[in-house]
Amino acid sequence: MKEPQNAQVVGVKVEARELVKVENLVKYFPVRAGLLQRVVAYVQAVDKVSFTVREGETLGLVGESGCGKTTVGRSMLRLVEPTSGQVTFDGQDVLKLSGASLKQMRRDMQIIFQDPYASLDPRMPIGESVMEGLNIHGIGTSQERFEMMIDTLKKVGLEDYHARRYPHEFSGGQRQRIGIARALALRPKFIVCDEPVSALDVSIQSQVLNILKDLQGEFGLTYLFIAHNLSVVEHISDRVAVMYLGKMVELTGRDELFANPLHPYTKALMSAIPIPDPTIKRERIILKGDVPSPLNPPKGCRFHPRCPVVKDICSQQEPVFKEVSSGHWAACWLYD
Amino acid sequence: MAEKNLLTIKDLVLYFRTSKGAVKAVDKVNFELGFREAVVVLGESGCGKTSLAKALLRLLPRNVEAYSGSIVLDGLDTMALNDEEYRQQIRWVRMSLVPQAAMNSLNPVLRVGDQVAEPMMVHHGVKKEEALEQAKKMFQHVGVPADFLTRYAFELSGGMRQRVAIAMSLVTAPSLIVLDEPTSALDVLTQANIFNVLKRIKKELEISFILITHDIATSSELADRVAVMYAGQIIESSDAMGFFTEPLHPYSQMLMASVPRLRGDKEPIFITGQPPSLLNPPTGCRFADRCPQRFGKCDQEPPVFEKEGRLVKCWLYE
Numbered sequence: 001m002k003e004p005q006n007a008q009v010v011g012v013k014v015e016a017r018e019l020v021k022v023e024n025l026v027k028y029f030p031v032r033a034g035l036l037q038r039v040v041a042y043v044q045a046v047d048k049v050s051f052t053v054r055e056g057e058t059l060g061l062v063g064e065s066g067c068g069k070t071t072v073g074r075s076m077l078r079l080v081e082p083t084s085g086q087v088t089f090d091g092q093d094v095l096k097l098s099g100a101s102l103k104q105m106r107r108d109m110q111i112i113f114q115d116p117y118a119s120l121d122p123r124m125p126i127g128e129s130v131m132e133g134l135n136i137h138g139i140g141t142s143q144e145r146f147e148m149m150i151d152t153l154k155k156v157g158l159e160d161y162h163a164r165r166y167p168h169e170f171s172g173g174q175r176q177r178i179g180i181a182r183a184l185a186l187r188p189k190f191i192v193c194d195e196p197v198s199a200l201d202v203s204i205q206s207q208v209l210n211i212l213k214d215l216q217g218e219f220g221l222t223y224l225f226i227a228h229n230l231s232v233v234e235h236i237s238d239r240v241a242v243m244y245l246g247k248m249v250e251l252t253g254r255d256e257l258f259a260n261p262l263h264p265y266t267k268a269l270m271s272a273i274p275i276p277d278p279t280i281k282r283e284r285i286i287l288k289g290d291v292p293s294p295l296n297p298p299k300g301c302r303f304h305p306r307c308p309v310v311k312d313i314c315s316q317q318e319p320v321f322k323e324v325s326s327g328h329w330a331a332c333w334l335y336d
Numbered sequence: 337m338a339e340k341n342l343l344t345i346k347d348l349v350l351y352f353r354t355s356k357g358a359v360k361a362v363d364k365v366n367f368e369l370g371f372r373e374a375v376v377v378l379g380e381s382g383c384g385k386t387s388l389a390k391a392l393l394r395l396l397p398r399n400v401e402a403y404s405g406s407i408v409l410d411g412l413d414t415m416a417l418n419d420e421e422y423r424q425q426i427r428w429v430r431m432s433l434v435p436q437a438a439m440n441s442l443n444p445v446l447r448v449g450d451q452v453a454e455p456m457m458v459h460h461g462v463k464k465e466e467a468l469e470q471a472k473k474m475f476q477h478v479g480v481p482a483d484f485l486t487r488y489a490f491e492l493s494g495g496m497r498q499r500v501a502i503a504m505s506l507v508t509a510p511s512l513i514v515l516d517e518p519t520s521a522l523d524v525l526t527q528a529n530i531f532n533v534l535k536r537i538k539k540e541l542e543i544s545f546i547l548i549t550h551d552i553a554t555s556s557e558l559a560d561r562v563a564v565m566y567a568g569q570i571i572e573s574s575d576a577m578g579f580f581t582e583p584l585h586p587y588s589q590m591l592m593a594s595v596p597r598l599r600g601d602k603e604p605i606f607i608t609g610q611p612p613s614l615l616n617p618p619t620g621c622r623f624a625d626r627c628p629q630r631f632g633k634c635d636q637e638p639p640v641f642e643k644e645g646r647l648v649k650c651w652l653y654e
Binding site for chain 2: 064065171172201202203204205206207209210228229230231232234235258268269270271272273274275276277278279284286287290291
């Protein structure tokens, strides 16, 4: 544990305590076929991903659809069981827990789901939905639980009379705030936000982002913020990790990443971000082809078939994810 | 006929009949589109953008309460045609559509080449070989390898399927294509590629676009003009440069300010409240309830004012 000597570190928040540590996380989904449903192949959704999330920070996790970012988030909470690897939360090995200690751990780690239209029970008043976690964990008396639920609703900008209403009576932005209230009710330490604003209109996205920021300040929350929109990630994150085809390719402080992206894939992503100003003319890095199938990823660096600066070694050997400059990690042979 | 505009829409109305009354999805929409021009129709979910596309192509569901107004395409009054004439002369002949979620709009049991060739056979009565030849050319235009003609939709990635849908809209060489949210389900890199394709097609084939989207940032790449839709009405219509640098209507201003920008100094804002119900829209300005610049007059419906060649439906510009 490093203690900050000087609180004036630029850009990145000072070296805080590591709250979550993920080491060599692997998740392969078996593909079954034939009469006997034998396993014929594996989808390598997440392959040896390592990172840490510091207490009180927001770690942004970006990548295209199918790159495994949601699987990372879910494996950390054991909503899917990882194939191998290690997840440490607050000093505890999450993957070894079971029974009561797993339940206890889940109080501290919550998730906000992607689609606020599909993640709420349509037949349950939203107050019940928010209170469900409190009931399961048997916190306080029923009166206290009710008060906690009302309190949580108010924290996300809803009113007490909303508690009796059903999800269909709410707009998209309100539903996502209910989703946040559900995650917040148990007062967790760590929340995985899985694309919390991508299903919302742009006019209300920033409302949800602001609520997430405010709550982080108030409760000292730590976020893993999964998204594919880099502008949104830039807005909310302290550090940003970039994934490609099940691998982490770059990880660094937000300002550093946007000022000085190292990996060719990150550079291409940055150049593709649209800017609402027709006067700006930019050079675009256009990548060839599509993301290869994670069933049979390319040998060597997984990005090499699309990489504009590919070298011989890239198709032979996999680059190591290592610290290129202080606090700036990348997996690319260019920086060897 | 020497027409100045390719498309002129006047007082277009499309109401749907529901058990709770008429949903005024498109309520007296006016706009014009020149030759080789791209207009972007911007708006939030539920503001009637897709209904506008359907009204333009007369792809109507059964519960239509009212469908009226005038649509003049290249000098031809399309509203005067009956359904069969419309099918023969307009739909996919002069105007075609790339539907929303084009990724899932392809027939899973047909080869994509056959699907792209089909409009040629139906509308121009050409033989299959000839139609396939034309489909192959269109595949080149949108950047799909020619050997994909014999593949099925499930063998293609999202971006490729989107390109096929665009090829299908191009195959009969229409003068206008309506694109309904062409990139909203795609990743940012694929989005950038599709927009490059659209820009190239616009230049090479001299086609006009109506691009319906909620993605303000992406649309700025293609737009010559911008129309902002709110609660079934067009509330601002400007040239792209004017709109993206200085939007006029308070709603447009807030919409632009809500876009998170890279390396932006300003915090994005959000618009409080929700758009009004299209079942029973307010009688005055429809944005008044959410508008920070509201004043006394907003209880009455504002007419369209002109300011430096730009149209805006707001009392502030009286």
